[in-house]
């Protein structure tokens with residue numbers, strides 16, 4: 001286990017690098033260690049670029065009210081700050097990384113390439129338009145999306161002329177960016193930068209990649225990149241849980257393929273990461289439970305939230321334990337179905353408490369799970385941030401001795417993600 005002092009004072013207030021080379025910019029060896037630094041994204045104009053025609057493809061079920069979602073998000077950030085957490089913003093770090101590396105032009109080119117711009121005329125106009133902006137404004141514009149009526153494309157080609165009157169965007173908005181948990185995952189002193197499953201979210205990882213490669217705070221911070229966005233198999237951060245410095249739990253889900261879990265386990269074992277076991281937990285392939293953290297999160301040394309809907313009638317769930325094998329490029333796999341026992345053995349604790357979402361009630365459980373009642377963000381062992389609307393689950397957590405800090409959630413919840421999804425821990429204190 002790394003010592004906590006290694007991670008102290010790694011930057012000044014502007015995020016400028018003041019760390020010595022042996023200090024790490026990513027340090028996450030648990031789900032519950034005191035949260036010190038977190039990455040958020042404030043919902044922006046991308047939210048107002050949702051329409052009923054495109055929201056399903058962009059993975060939304062409704063259109064949040066922008067001023068209210070921003071107010072709720074600001075309060076979420078403030079809640080973290082008053083609890084001693086340093087809050088960094090994706091949009092700001094991205095702009096700083098681009099400026100620090102003088103990569104504005106290549107960043108825009110990659111974004112345009114990945115936004116499916118096939119017309120040379122349109123490409124040129126968009127490139128000039130974006131590059132004319134100050135870097136932070138440009139980053140926010142790319143995140144928000146570019147409408148066709150924002151730019152003048154002077155072209156006599158039928159393809160360009162006829163295209164103007166159809167679909168409203170040249171570049172689609174990225175409304176899911178406020179779920180910073182998913183494009184990557186902090187794991188030990190490293191990170192997975194993910195190849196996300198749906199087209200709607202694939203470009204999101206370019207911001208994270210840019211930060212890790214070019215931001216002064218991260219590029220020299222000794223960050224291992226366990227997976228990069230060019231791998232062919234899919235994985236998303238909502239499925240990646242760091243239970244302790246030896247054990248990970250990863251969902252096999254709508255968004256994370258079994259092959260990706262095995263590839264990551266091999267990578268971690270072979271690159272000498274501290275992790276020795278990966279528990280691959282198979283959850284239903286449905287939208288309401290798209291990631292493991294929508295149905296299962298860790299809140300204390302031996303306490304977890306769980307949505308009963310992932311368990312069979314007899315309480316079982318397919319769980320595969322991946323461990324190092326003697327053969328290079330392979331892992332040893334053991335199949336189990338008693339999750340409580342698997343967790344007890346893997347974590348070395350005497351008992352495990354699985355606290356059911358909505359108390360397991362036939363109505364409250366699925367209703368609160370839909371609004372992320374199981375998606376808790378632990379900011380210290382036994383201290384969690386949750387949505388206020390999930391009052392049945394919150395009350396039950398309190399009865400079990402957990403300190404619950406509620407945040408307003410009327411609009412934030414419409415994107416189908418909760419406090420864990422909205423936050424990417426970068427530094428946590430180690431647990432004993």
Ligand SMILES: NC(=O)NCCC[C@H](N)C(=O)O
Nearest residue numbers: 059179238291415416417421
């Ligand atoms: N970890 C999470 O469960 N993140 C929530 C992602 C919600 C987003 N609308 C999505 O469907 O990807």
